[in-house]
Amino acid sequence: MPAEKSRKKLTLIDKSISYTLMILLAIFFLFPLIYMISTSLNPDELDILKRMGSIKAFIPSPASLKNxxxxxxxxxxxxxxxxxxxxxxxxxxxxxxxxxxxxxxxxxxxxxxxxxxxxxxxxxxxxxxxxxxxxxxxxxxxxxxxxxxxxxxxxxxxxxxxxxxxxxxxxxxxxxxxxxxxxxxxxxxxxxxxxxxxxxxxxxxxxxxxxxxxxxxxxxxxxxxxxxxxxxxxxxxxxxxxxxxxxxxxxxxxxxxxxxxxxxxxxxxxxxxxxxxxxxxxxx
Amino acid sequence: MRKLYPYLLLIPTFVIIIMFIYYPAGSALKLSLYKTSPFGNRTIYVGLRNFRQLFEDPEYLYAVRFTLIYVSVSVAITIFMSFIIAYMLTRGVPGTRIYRTFLFAPYAVSPAIAGTLWTFLLNPVVGHVNYFFAKLFGIQVAWLTSKPYAFYALIFATVWKMLPFDMIFYIASIQDVSLDIIEASTLDGANTMTRVWRIIFPLVSPITFYLVIMNIVTTMFSSFAIVDVMTSGGPGGYTTNMIYKLYLDAFTFQKRGPAAAESMIMFAIMLVVTIIYFSFAERKVHYQ
Known part of the structure; x- marks a missing residue:
């Protein structure tokens, strides 16, 4: 019975570790691509450079297809x-x-x-x-x-x-x-x-x-x-x-x-x- | 007619291979033994002089050393990380299937674009990576133009690009490891770490071996585009690896003889890697 319990607890910890790691990895692997797309939608060159240092670079607004x-x-x-x-x-x-x-x-x-x-x-x-x-x-x-x-x-x-x-x-x-x-x-x-x-x-x-x-x-x-x-x-x-x-x-x-x-x-x-x-x- | 049949299937392909791969490879071998005279297009037989000169050239020796470090560091990191991630993704946590597709994305990005994206993100003045570094550690780094950061930047981009490929292979092979073995080890009281490194990792060693070979090939040769876009071999030749040096000698400096000799050295390395792979693969067959 105790063994059973510890196994369940382990999987819960396992799961949360898995999820945290998955999210971190997703950021590492996908942010260059998300960044590529959101920048491509920004028509203002100066604004692109201004946004680079902040999280705003990932939000394509105002989005335009000018580029x-x-x-x-x-x-x-x-x-x-x-x-x-x-x-x-x-x-x-x-x-x-x-x-x-x-x-x-x-x-x-x-x-x-x-x-x-x-x-x-x-x-x-x-x-x-x-x-x-x-x-x-x-x-x-x-x-x-x-x-x-x-x-x-x-x-x-x-x-x-x-x-x-x-x-x-x-x-x-x-x-x-x-x-x-x-x-x-x-x-x-x-x-x-x-x-x-x-x-x-x-x-x-x-x-x-x-x-x-x-x-x-x-x-x-x-x-x-x-x-x-x-x-x-x-x-x-x-x-x-x-x-x-x-x-x-x-x-x-x-x-x-x-x-x-x-x-x-x-x-x-x-x-x-x-x-x-x-x-x-x-x-x- | 029956007897001729196999040849009909083989000949078209074989002719193309001979003409466009083996013959040029043979010419490269011949070229490596010749020297082109500075004036006109006379070629002089010089024997192994091109090779001797290469091994006395400190720049070339540096490129060899740098390649060795670059290949071993990026392959080791990629193998280690991809195995861990693959293991996590095969634990049956919901949502991993779609997630896997996402993680695979960098593999589909061509090397030149990968290099461009990282060049932009690593920009010392406005780049994102520096923004986070400044926030977290209070340092501002010229990633692509200073030692040793140019090397880290290359490793970064290489791992990013190569890891998804390894991960897919590990996922497939970990899923093949029978559940009984994992169950049995759990009952034996083996903890997660032991289970992963002592039991699962050895079971997938054939795939690890295959991936190491594939990764060596990728980092030795396909690294050209990433190096070219990100650092152009700089600062001051610091990140010039063998393939980039070969490119510089062959195209920028037009040193045909030495460049061909460099090609031969790379062939030789690849041949050794292939032989090692097959002698290992053979042993695996006996083992089963």
Whole structure:
């Protein structure tokens, strides 16, 4: 009986500690974002600076969309959004297809050189972009690809790390799965497309998120290969605001909000699948 | 035809990888053994001289040391904090589900924007952080332009950005730890601290290992944008880490040879990290 009592008391203390900690953490994690949004709604630059030292900075009043229209007036913002969405979605979609296809081939077939191929992919799984940027620039320049969409898409479709994630997932499928289908006369591509992919939603979502985030924030490469606004994506466009003094923080925050909002929405939508994939990919 | 089939699935992807990842990596290796002459575009084979020079360059050695400190401090803080938070969030306190979604938000913010936000909040004259610091401790700090505060500021922004990722993984794996084990340990009279660190933390060690590796990769490489936006490697090279130094050498100073040698050193480090990861993962399979 006393043990029972102390356990109950503990959980109550536990709970209140949990809640206090959660609130403190929420402040730490969310205040930069709340701040970003509320500042973006404040049309008065001087007022933004005045409010910075106080709690008032978090309350957007008087709220106006002036900064947002300023962003559109100062630059071809629509164009940048279009560029970013086009480049990122094509890269991610093509990436999901080719990376999962190769992983499927590696995981479900026995053929000459398979072991070697898997070890190459795995050993060179992480090649950071910055280390190959210069040779890649020289090469794409030779192709005459500079200042285009495809120079920002094609080199980033295939990725050994994503192949590895898919590979780990596909290799855990039971053999019986495709044997039954093969007896039914289904082709390999059909098995991949009709059976493997529909079972892979969690891993597809998870790779899509990783790939999307990487491409959406990609800065160095677009800066190197684009000259004018025609093919520029959002992260490079943001630089415009930092080149001029005094910096217009309202505009910067409006830009940052518009660049972050779509990702956050996508995230909330895919989050469930993402968490599921964590416990399914074998990296437990 | 049947025999050719696997190759049809593999070849398109493999060609792209070779062309746009392995081939440039190979060129970087070649470049690291050459020196570009100051005039014209003649290249001279110099063997390992680029590497030797790097290891004699105090600036590079400083960048290596700084990277080591920056990576270990930010990874240690992130792992420790994310585990604790994940544990709290799996206690079944109501409201944690929606809360989890909120906490995940910084992960979705791109590094350049994260850097911008913190630059603004850490502004020495009007920034919020200083306002609170002045209120609480009576000090006013030039966060981004003075030693050692520029380092703290970087750690701050890095942890903020990286922690949500680790937290999600910990939540998923703590939820997988069977309730029986936790119940049993409670009956044994283990207190909360013992339960958490002696029982649950070891049970999720595979995920910890995975996260440590992922965090090392993030802090080694993706830290570029945060460093660039917040401190630009300053004050006076104080926060220049390996990736930022590589960027400066390759693009600002156009030192192609040394920059390629720096790339090779980073490859080598990553290769070692990958090998360690897989030898650990293998052992885990035997263990089960």
């Amino acid at each position: 947002y229209s300023d962003v559109f007036a100062r630059m071809p913002f629509g164009r940048f959004i279009f560029n970013s969405v086009l480049i990122v979605s094509l890269t991610v979609l093509a990436g999901l297809l080719v990376n999962s296809m190769m992983a499927f081939g590696l995981a479900r077939f026995t053929f000459k050189g398979r072991g070697l191929l898997v070890s190459i992919i795995v050993a060179l799984m992480i090649i950071p972009f910055e280390t190959i940027a210069v040779p890649l620039l020289l090469m794409t320049n030779k192709f005459g690809w500079l200042d285009s969409y495809h120079v920002q898409i094609i080199p980033f479709i295939a990725n050994p790390f994503y192949i590895f994630l898919f590979y780990q997932f596909f290799i855990s499928f039971p053999k019986a799965l495709e044997e039954a289908a093969l007896i039914d006369g289904a082709s390999w591509f059909k098995i991949y497309w009709k059976i493997a992919l529909p079972l892979s939603k969690p891993i597809l979502a998870s790779v899509a998120i990783l790939h999307f985030l990487m491409q959406w924030g990609f800065f160095l490469w677009p800066l190197m290969v684009t000259r004018g606004p025609e093919y520029r994506p959002l992260p490079v466009a943001m630089q415009v605001f930092f080149g001029q003094y005094p910096r217009d923080w309202g505009d910067i925050m409006a830009f940052a909000t518009m660049m972050t909002a779509p990702v956050l929405i996508l995230f909330v939508v895919l989050q469930g699948q993402y968490v599921k994939s964590v416990s399914q990919t074998g990296i437990k």
